[in-house]
Amino acid sequence: MQGPGTDQQQQDRLPAASLPCEGRGRFLHAWHDWAMSSDHQSADSADPGGALLIRIAEGDQSAFEELFTTHSRILMAVILRIVKSRTLAEEVLQDCFTEVWTRCAGFDPGRGSGRAWLITLCRRRAIDCVRSVQAQQDRDYADGLRTTAEAVDQVEQTVIARAESDRTVSALRILPDEQAEPIVMAFYQGMTHTQISENLQVPLGTIKSRIRDGMKKLREELEASR
Numbered sequence: 001m002q003g004p005g006t007d008q009q010q011q012d013r014l015p016a017a018s019l020p021c022e023g024r025g026r027f028l029h030a031w032h033d034w035a036m037s038s039d040h041q042s043a044d045s046a047d048p049g050g051a052l053l054i055r056i057a058e059g060d061q062s063a064f065e066e067l068f069t070t071h072s073r074i075l076m077a078v079i080l081r082i083v084k085s086r087t088l089a090e091e092v093l094q095d096c097f098t099e100v101w102t103r104c105a106g107f108d109p110g111r112g113s114g115r116a117w118l119i120t121l122c123r124r125r126a127i128d129c130v131r132s133v134q135a136q137q138d139r140d141y142a143d144g145l146r147t148t149a150e151a152v153d154q155v156e157q158t159v160i161a162r163a164e165s166d167r168t169v170s171a172l173r174i175l176p177d178e179q180a181e182p183i184v185m186a187f188y189q190g191m192t193h194t195q196i197s198e199n200l201q202v203p204l205g206t207i208k209s210r211i212r213d214g215m216k217k218l219r220e221e222l223e224a225s226r
Contacts, residue, residue, distance in 0.1 A: 049114025050107065057105040064101055071115065072097075075122045082126035083133075092129050096122045174221060179214030182207050 049071060055063035072093065079096075080089040099121060107117050172180045182200065185191045193211070197204040 047109065047113045047115075049118060050109050051114070053100070053104045053107045053114045053117065054109070056101065057107070064097075067100070068097060071118060074115075075118060078119055078122050079126045082123065083129055088129060088133070089126075092122070092125050096125050099125070172218065175214050175217055179210045179217070182211050183214045183218070186211060 049067065052063045052067040052070075056067065075096065076089060076093050079092045080086065083089050083092060096118075100118070107114065172183065175183070182196050185196045185199070186193070191199070193204060193207050196202075197207045200207070202210075
């Protein structure tokens, strides 16, 4: 009379060491596959961000989309605390994920978790952004000061030139017409002595003398009015 269970059932309950060589080999191989799968799943559970980064490095676009869905909110918060601007934070976050897609092969699971790697990347990008914005503001401020100073100088020179011009016109009025006229033609109309001579039909030597004598009186009058 047979004992409880069939021979096959008893064999199924035998430990692996008591199985025939061929059966024991299949058993150990199956157990190894299961253990490796279990370890892999455990690692993924402990560092889901790192697992996604590894898949992204292999070109897995779905992993990239999953990483954005699961991590973008916390990374946005990290960036926003540094740049203090929602618009800038969104730009930095976009740059960060662009870098993730192109450079995530640099992620080393042995040096930290995927989340830590992402936060470090985002912090670095955010700080660079703040420095860039500050540098631009400093340049704009310096340009503003320089432009203001140049404008002030220009206005000052214009006022001085206008005052000198007014004084010159007043001084010209004291000159005889024969001296004032060639001076105006030479210095305000840009005519040469020869052109003045031809225009006034006065000898060239006379024109030169009138201009020379008129300028002497003009300088004396301007010096006296300072």
